[in-house]
Amino acid sequence: MNDIKEIGKRAKSCSAEIAKLTTNEKNEALLRACKKLKAKSEEIINANNKDIEEAKKNGISGALLDRLILDESRINDMSDGLADIAKLDDPVGEVLSIKTIPNGLDVGQKRVPIGVIGIIYEARPNVTVDGFGLSLKTGNTVILKGGKEAINSNIAIVDILREALKESGIPEDMVQLIKNTDRESTTELMKMDEYLDLLIPRGGQGLIKAVVHNSTVPVIETGAGNCHIFIDASADRDRILPIIINAKAQRPGVCNAVEHILIHKDILEEIAESVYKGLRENDVEVRADKRFRKIVAEAKEAVEEDWETEYLDYIISIKTVDSVEEAIDHINKYSTKHSESILTESYRNSQKFLDEVDSAAVYINASTRFTDGSQFGFGAEIGISTQKLHARGPMGLKELTTTKYIIYGNGQIRE
Amino acid sequence: MNDIKEIGKRAKSCSAEIAKLTTNEKNEALLRACKKLKAKSEEIINANNKDIEEAKKNGISGALLDRLILDESRINDMSDGLADIAKLDDPVGEVLSIKTIPNGLDVGQKRVPIGVIGIIYEARPNVTVDGFGLSLKTGNTVILKGGKEAINSNIAIVDILREALKESGIPEDMVQLIKNTDRESTTELMKMDEYLDLLIPRGGQGLIKAVVHNSTVPVIETGAGNCHIFIDASADRDRILPIIINAKAQRPGVCNAVEHILIHKDILEEIAESVYKGLRENDVEVRADKRFRKIVAEAKEAVEEDWETEYLDYIISIKTVDSVEEAIDHINKYSTKHSESILTESYRNSQKFLDEVDSAAVYINASTRFTDGSQFGFGAEIGISTQKLHARGPMGLKELTTTKYIIYGNGQIRE
Numbered sequence: 001m002n003d004i005k006e007i008g009k010r011a012k013s014c015s016a017e018i019a020k021l022t023t024n025e026k027n028e029a030l031l032r033a034c035k036k037l038k039a040k041s042e043e044i045i046n047a048n049n050k051d052i053e054e055a056k057k058n059g060i061s062g063a064l065l066d067r068l069i070l071d072e073s074r075i076n077d078m079s080d081g082l083a084d085i086a087k088l089d090d091p092v093g094e095v096l097s098i099k100t101i102p103n104g105l106d107v108g109q110k111r112v113p114i115g116v117i118g119i120i121y122e123a124r125p126n127v128t129v130d131g132f133g134l135s136l137k138t139g140n141t142v143i144l145k146g147g148k149e150a151i152n153s154n155i156a157i158v159d160i161l162r163e164a165l166k167e168s169g170i171p172e173d174m175v176q177l178i179k180n181t182d183r184e185s186t187t188e189l190m191k192m193d194e195y196l197d198l199l200i201p202r203g204g205q206g207l208i209k210a211v212v213h214n215s216t217v218p219v220i221e222t223g224a225g226n227c228h229i230f231i232d233a234s235a236d237r238d239r240i241l242p243i244i245i246n247a248k249a250q251r252p253g254v255c256n257a258v259e260h261i262l263i264h265k266d267i268l269e270e271i272a273e274s275v276y277k278g279l280r281e282n283d284v285e286v287r288a289d290k291r292f293r294k295i296v297a298e299a300k301e302a303v304e305e306d307w308e309t310e311y312l313d314y315i316i317s318i319k320t321v322d323s324v325e326e327a328i329d330h331i332n333k334y335s336t337k338h339s340e341s342i343l344t345e346s347y348r349n350s351q352k353f354l355d356e357v358d359s360a361a362v363y364i365n366a367s368t369r370f371t372d373g374s375q376f377g378f379g380a381e382i383g384i385s386t387q388k389l390h391a392r393g394p395m396g397l398k399e400l401t402t403t404k405y406i407i408y409g410n411g412q413i414r415e
Numbered sequence: 416m417n418d419i420k421e422i423g424k425r426a427k428s429c430s431a432e433i434a435k436l437t438t439n440e441k442n443e444a445l446l447r448a449c450k451k452l453k454a455k456s457e458e459i460i461n462a463n464n465k466d467i468e469e470a471k472k473n474g475i476s477g478a479l480l481d482r483l484i485l486d487e488s489r490i491n492d493m494s495d496g497l498a499d500i501a502k503l504d505d506p507v508g509e510v511l512s513i514k515t516i517p518n519g520l521d522v523g524q525k526r527v528p529i530g531v532i533g534i535i536y537e538a539r540p541n542v543t544v545d546g547f548g549l550s551l552k553t554g555n556t557v558i559l560k561g562g563k564e565a566i567n568s569n570i571a572i573v574d575i576l577r578e579a580l581k582e583s584g585i586p587e588d589m590v591q592l593i594k595n596t597d598r599e600s601t602t603e604l605m606k607m608d609e610y611l612d613l614l615i616p617r618g619g620q621g622l623i624k625a626v627v628h629n630s631t632v633p634v635i636e637t638g639a640g641n642c643h644i645f646i647d648a649s650a651d652r653d654r655i656l657p658i659i660i661n662a663k664a665q666r667p668g669v670c671n672a673v674e675h676i677l678i679h680k681d682i683l684e685e686i687a688e689s690v691y692k693g694l695r696e697n698d699v700e701v702r703a704d705k706r707f708r709k710i711v712a713e714a715k716e717a718v719e720e721d722w723e724t725e726y727l728d729y730i731i732s733i734k735t736v737d738s739v740e741e742a743i744d745h746i747n748k749y750s751t752k753h754s755e756s757i758l759t760e761s762y763r764n765s766q767k768f769l770d771e772v773d774s775a776a777v778y779i780n781a782s783t784r785f786t787d788g789s790q791f792g793f794g795a796e797i798g799i800s801t802q803k804l805h806a807r808g809p810m811g812l813k814e815l816t817t818t819k820y821i822i823y824g825n826g827q828i829r830e
Contacts (some may be wrong), residue, residue, distance in 0.1 A: 369828070
């Protein structure tokens, strides 16, 4: 495994130089990489075909296989992502404030790159391009560890990215891919606190838990979204169906899709039938508690396990609650602290929900599907943090930086 | 060890209630605790006497023993610290910004408590009071794990703090002390990611490393300060001695005291004698490299190990460098990324040092001794972060909070 250590060393040793690049230098390299990926799309597609063949041999199909496939149009989209990143403001170097303290020292805080970032992710090869682009723009050096399903695609992509860096006069080791796809190299990466400043796992709950429990490098958890919508008794009736159908069925495989609906008992009889019908018309399987099934007998039965499950599929579970307090307690117990929404016309309940639900994004009267860097206007995102330190919610460029205190003196000593 | 888990559970279960306290409620409890500690100082001193006796039996003496001692005046000081915290602005509830995104959703970021914080610390019992006060003011629940040397003092203090909470109508479990002083309970605390949101180790390098390497709870590293001052060739001659003597000898046992001096070769001959003399007159032992010792033969010899050492004592080591670049490389290699200073009149070198030294606080023409929450105007501090995520440098109240996105809608669904 010595090569993993070597990769860490190489990343660390060029990190200071990457941090010093000007915005122009970084943008020029991003645009060059964008062009080069498009020009060499055939190479990428050939490598991707190998991955697809292998995946089919291993019985991968459906959505998982689809996420792996790269064609001309997807390559164009992910390449254009780099041009979009080039257009964003560079957060590095911004001075957040300078204050003069009583002895005359000017104390300021300046935004600087984090250093070396590791990203561990699963099948999707577009994360390779995004991770590179966001890291370069923020002056960080990145080590990528993609899934074994996409290894050939990732190797082809990273080769092209490194070529673009070289032609731009930037150390190629700004981006490195770990080519060993075994678990041992992932474990070794998690222990390299000597070289890495941050580790971001992107993928399923299993991957994220493993990284949190084993890493000695600081970790930002991303992604898991066991999201809820609470329909309060006072909810605007016309908004209920559009919002829950949008939150569940517009794209059920993503982390900000809703998984569970809580309905206030006082509105249950009035809306149960139409909620059920609306969801079924959108191919959503409905699992519900006793009280709901008393009204809609066709609904399947929800069991305890359902409340803990992030389906990422056309399935939803429904629970009746007696109050906004019970809804909040249920959410704080079962959610993964990603996104939750309340539908209400009650001022008190809207404020209570906003204050007391302990999640990264809390909505009033809207679909949960907006928790997303591009929707929030960040232009790009590296993931959605569901933890509380450093970054919470969608992480854009700013969240890939840190600060340092800069202090201008003229001979001050401490009394 | 089941009681450690029980402590975690109890902290978590009152955490939502603590987060909801108003500023008035928190301040009232802080002032009550301040008064109560003073009124019961005899109880604290009696408990402290047991700790001191035990410490003496175990051969603890000097600075370590001194840090343990509580007398009337120290109890007054630490109690007044709570009244000072009551005076500070409450960061909780501040909305950092609200922006309307194109579809009409109002997306804001609100400052909220982190939740449950664990603090692991060594001998000083005043950390018990500070940790309680800063956590309460920020709406956090805290679990304290103090050193075994101060266990009787800590038990007495926490009993009084809990009494004050109870009288203020606040759940006493807002502050809990782990009374087992064995290593196993520390280890168990580090693994309680189910109940804890943040773990802050305060103490020596050994403690901090152990926590970073074993914790599954997010950690903020604090404290270790292997600090440097670089004397550039263009340094204002009159400032050199006052600054290095202040940075080393004003209080050598603290993390922002300087440990190593780098001298540009072009100024070495001119200043070596006076630097040596000035330091010796302040009882500082000087260990130096060959080039310095060629001029000042009485200086002791510095070895490789010296550059890595945080003496926390009246000892300093001196190295000659050929350029600002060599100084920066040396610092980035050996420092613990706490505080470093350059003495220079060169615009280029001041900017280069500020940009390229990768530490929490970088100074121009001042003593390193100012890296401190109260000096920077935060009013109080829980520690000085030497890592890059979430907080870097002195951590005040703001650093004990996180944010959440609050989103006000009127029926928005995603296209």
